[in-house]
Amino acid sequence: LENPLVLAIETSCDETSVAVVRGREVLANEIASQIPIHRLFGGVVPEIASRKHLEAVDGVVNAALETAGIGLGDLDGIAVTYGPGLVGALLTGVTAAKALAFALDTPLVGVHHIEGHIAANYVQDPELIPPFLCLVVSGGHTHLVKVLDYGVYELMGRTRDDAAGEAFDKVARVLGLPYPGGPSVEQAARAGNAKAFSFPRAFRGEDHLDFSFSGVKTAVINEVNRLHQKDNPLPVADLAASFQETVVDTLVRNTLRAVDRSRMKRVALAGGVAANGALRARMKAALSAKGVQLTVPAPILCTDNGAMIGCAGAYKLKAGNIAGLDLNAVPSLEL
Numbered sequence: 001l002e003n004p005l006v007l008a009i010e011t012s013c014d015e016t017s018v019a020v021v022r023g024r025e026v027l028a029n030e031i032a033s034q035i036p037i038h039r040l041f042g043g044v045v046p047e048i049a050s051r052k053h054l055e056a057v058d059g060v061v062n063a064a065l066e067t068a069g070i071g072l073g074d075l076d077g078i079a080v081t082y083g084p085g086l087v088g089a090l091l092t093g094v095t096a097a098k099a100l101a102f103a104l105d106t107p108l109v110g111v112h113h114i115e116g117h118i119a120a121n122y123v124q125d126p127e128l129i130p131p132f133l134c135l136v137v138s139g140g141h142t143h144l145v146k147v148l149d150y151g152v153y154e155l156m157g158r159t160r161d162d163a164a165g166e167a168f169d170k171v172a173r174v175l176g177l178p179y180p181g182g183p184s185v186e187q188a189a190r191a192g193n194a195k196a197f198s199f200p201r202a203f204r205g206e207d208h209l210d211f212s213f214s215g216v217k218t219a220v221i222n223e224v225n226r227l228h229q230k231d232n233p234l235p236v237a238d239l240a241a242s243f244q245e246t247v248v249d250t251l252v253r254n255t256l257r258a259v260d261r262s263r264m265k266r267v268a269l270a271g272g273v274a275a276n277g278a279l280r281a282r283m284k285a286a287l288s289a290k291g292v293q294l295t296v297p298a299p300i301l302c303t304d305n306g307a308m309i310g311c312a313g314a315y316k317l318k319a320g321n322i323a324g325l326d327l328n329a330v331p332s333l334e335l
């Protein structure tokens, strides 16, 4: 099967998303977001996420089929995110996918969430083929990955503490900005001066390609506490802009070093933080100065969605990488 017709389910965190893809082509990508509910609590509440996925999943499956204009009987396979993520949230999608695969007697494919994020680039750019270098920046991960072939990855660097998105979310919280923190910080930063504060950059002068974002996060928190104690009003925009600048600078710098080491001529971005306009612009400028091409998924394909899982699933299906009906959620699955 050259371009299998795959229905994909993604429920690893706070979006219930179901897509229908034909290989790299997206026929439907429905996303039922839980963000307004979790915003009330300042972050994702796992128990609520599981319940909301359970309520939403059947309806989102039907919506995706309707948008794609196909019936269940047309499908060549069912793909589902089985990790990493919140265990209860993952289990909802895995159970729905298993029920469909069993009832339709069609192959089931388990997809690694990060592999899905990387595959968003195949959806974005039909011409993109490995090898390339991918910077994966999400709420849970910060990875520099060499994509050697479809499904073949070599990790060049990773965060040793907080993920980039996690740092955005925590900094947003101390600045009093709403969940999810990334878009809120980006918006606040537009009105701010990125040079107003100088926050520490980790591992300067060290030889590896790992990241650390807990230092910059703590520096922002300390600055906020210091300003509170002096009863000064919080310069939210300047703090947001200076924080964002520090994170973007670190991400770009390590990516450039990884390009030099791997001699890759192509770079891709993936994950929710890749929706950040400052990161996209800075990365593009830095890479084009080196003659390196950059692929960046559209923002809707950067944050969690079913289409990226379907695309990764289609490649696994073609490779005969089929899961059994005993497929289980693996909350801390490694790439």
Ligand code: KG4
Pocket (backbone or CB within 6 Å): 013, 137, 138, 139, 140, 141, 164, 165, 166, 168, 169, 180, 181, 182, 183, 186, 271, 272, 273, 274, 275, 276, 277, 302, 303, 304
């Ligand atoms: O990939 P994703 O949707 O879910 C995970 O797999 O974690 O990423 C979510 C993360 C959150 O931390 C969110 O704050 C961050 O991506 N994010 C952003 C932006 N949009 C989402 N960070 C910075 N700027 C953005 N525009």
Ligand code: ZN
Pocket (backbone or CB within 6 Å): 113, 117, 138, 139, 271, 272, 303, 304
């Ligand atoms: Zn994600």
